[in-house]
Amino acid sequence: MPILGILASSVPAAAGAYDSIATVSVGSGGAASAEFTSIPSTYTHLQVRFINLQDSTQNIWMQFNGDTASNYSWHDLFGDGASASTGSGTNDVYFKIGYVGSTSTSYAGAGVTDILDYANTNKYKTARTLAGTDVNGSGGYVLLRSGSWRNTNAVTSIKILPTSGNFKQYSSFALYGIRGN
Amino acid sequence: MAAGITYTPLATTTLGSNTASVTFSSIPSTYTDLVLICSTASATAGGNELNCQVNSDTGSNYSFTYVLGNGSSAASGRGSNQTRWAPGEQSASFENPTLMYFFNYSNTTTYKTMLSRRNTVSNLTSAFVNLWRSTSAINSIYLYNASGHLFLSGSTFTLYGIKAA
Numbered sequence: 001m002p003i004l005g006i007l008a009s010s011v012p013a014a015a016g017a018y019d020s021i022a023t024v025s026v027g028s029g030g031a032a033s034a035e036f037t038s039i040p041s042t043y044t045h046l047q048v049r050f051i052n053l054q055d056s057t058q059n060i061w062m063q064f065n066g067d068t069a070s071n072y073s074w075h076d077l078f079g080d081g082a083s084a085s086t087g088s089g090t091n092d093v094y095f096k097i098g099y100v101g102s103t104s105t106s107y108a109g110a111g112v113t114d115i116l117d118y119a120n121t122n123k124y125k126t127a128r129t130l131a132g133t134d135v136n137g138s139g140g141y142v143l144l145r146s147g148s149w150r151n152t153n154a155v156t157s158i159k160i161l162p163t164s165g166n167f168k169q170y171s172s173f174a175l176y177g178i179r180g181n
Numbered sequence: 182m183a184a185g186i187t188y189t190p191l192a193t194t195t196l197g198s199n200t201a202s203v204t205f206s207s208i209p210s211t212y213t214d215l216v217l218i219c220s221t222a223s224a225t226a227g228g229n230e231l232n233c234q235v236n237s238d239t240g241s242n243y244s245f246t247y248v249l250g251n252g253s254s255a256a257s258g259r260g261s262n263q264t265r266w267a268p269g270e271q272s273a274s275f276e277n278p279t280l281m282y283f284f285n286y287s288n289t290t291t292y293k294t295m296l297s298r299r300n301t302v303s304n305l306t307s308a309f310v311n312l313w314r315s316t317s318a319i320n321s322i323y324l325y326n327a328s329g330h331l332f333l334s335g336s337t338f339t340l341y342g343i344k345a346a
Contacts (some may be wrong), residue, residue: 079248079257132310137261
C-alpha cells in the first residue's frame with residue numbers, strides 16, 4: 001500500500017508538546033565536547049537526539065550543571081553482535097550515553113537520551129538512553145543505558161563529551177523540550 | 182535559545198484489509214530525524230519479521246546489531262551485508278509494537294543509522310542498531326512482512342518528522 005507522503009496524513013497537527021530548543025553541530029575543526037546552557041525550566045522532560053562521529057572508538061558521557069564531581073551512576077545492557085553484557089558505574093564523574101564503533105566519517109553512532117523531570121527540585125535526576133553504532137560486521141554495539149545525577153537542582157546545562165579524543169565534523173546534538181499539561 | 186514546535190505527523194495508515202506492504206514515499210527532506218511507529222500483526226502465524234528497505238534499495242547494503250531478552254536469557258547477534266533491515270517482530274496478534282528512529286536521514290555525508298525497538302510481548306523484547314551504507318538522503322521507506330506473509334487488517338503505521346533548531 002503506497003502512502004503518498006504527507007498528502008495521506010490523517011493525523012491532526014501536533015499540539016506543541018515537543019519543542020526544538022537548540023542544536024550543536026560540530027564543524028570542520030572538531031570539538032572536545034558539546035554543551036547546552038541556559039536551558040529553560042518550562043518543560044517537563046528533555047530529550048537529546050544525537051549523531052556522534054569521533055576520532056577514537058569510545059563511549060560518550062553526559063554531565064549536568066558543570067558538575068564534575070563523583071555524583072553520577074549508571075547501568076547499561078548492550079550487545080556486540082555475539083553476546084549480551086551489562087555494566088555499571090557508581091560515584092562516577094559522568095554517566096554514559098553513546099558509543100561509536102569506527103573512526104570513519106561514514107559510520108556514525110546515534111542515540112536518544114531522555115532526561116526526566118529535569119527541573120524538579122525534589123528529586124535526583126535520572127536519564128535513559130537508546131544508542132548504538134553498527135559497522136557492518138566490523139564492530140559496534142547497541143546500548144540501553146540509564147543514568148543518575150545525585151542532585152536535586154534543576155538541570156540548567158548539559159555537557160556531552162567523549163571518554164577521550166574529540167567529536168568530528170558532522171556530529172550533531174539536538175536538545176528538545178517535552179511539555180506536560 | 183531558539184525553540185520551535187516539532188515532532189510533526191507526516192503520514193499515517195490503518196490497514197483496512199490484509200496487505201503485503203506499506204510504502205512511505207516522497208518523504209520531505211526538511212526534517213532532521215524521522216520516527217516511524219508501527220502497531221502490527223501478521224495474517225499468518227509463525228516465523229515472521231517486519232522488514233524494511235529504504236529508497237527501493239534491494240542491494241546488500243544493510244546491516245544491524247541487536248540485543249534481546251526472552252524471559253530466560255539475553256543474547257546478541259548481528260547481520261552484515263543484508264538486503265533489508267529486520268526492525269520488527271510479527272506474530273498473529275497485535276503484540277508487536279515497533280519503533281524506528283531514522284537519524285539525520287537527509288544528510289548526504291554519512292551512512293544512515295537507524296535505531297529500533299522490536300518486540301513480541303508474549304515472547305521477547307529487543308533493541309537494534311541498523312546501518313544503511315549509502316550517503317543518499319532517505320526519501321522512501323518500504324515495509325513488508327517477511328516470507329511473503331501479509332500484514333493483518335488493522336495494522337497501523339505512522340511517520341513523524343522532527344526538526345532540530
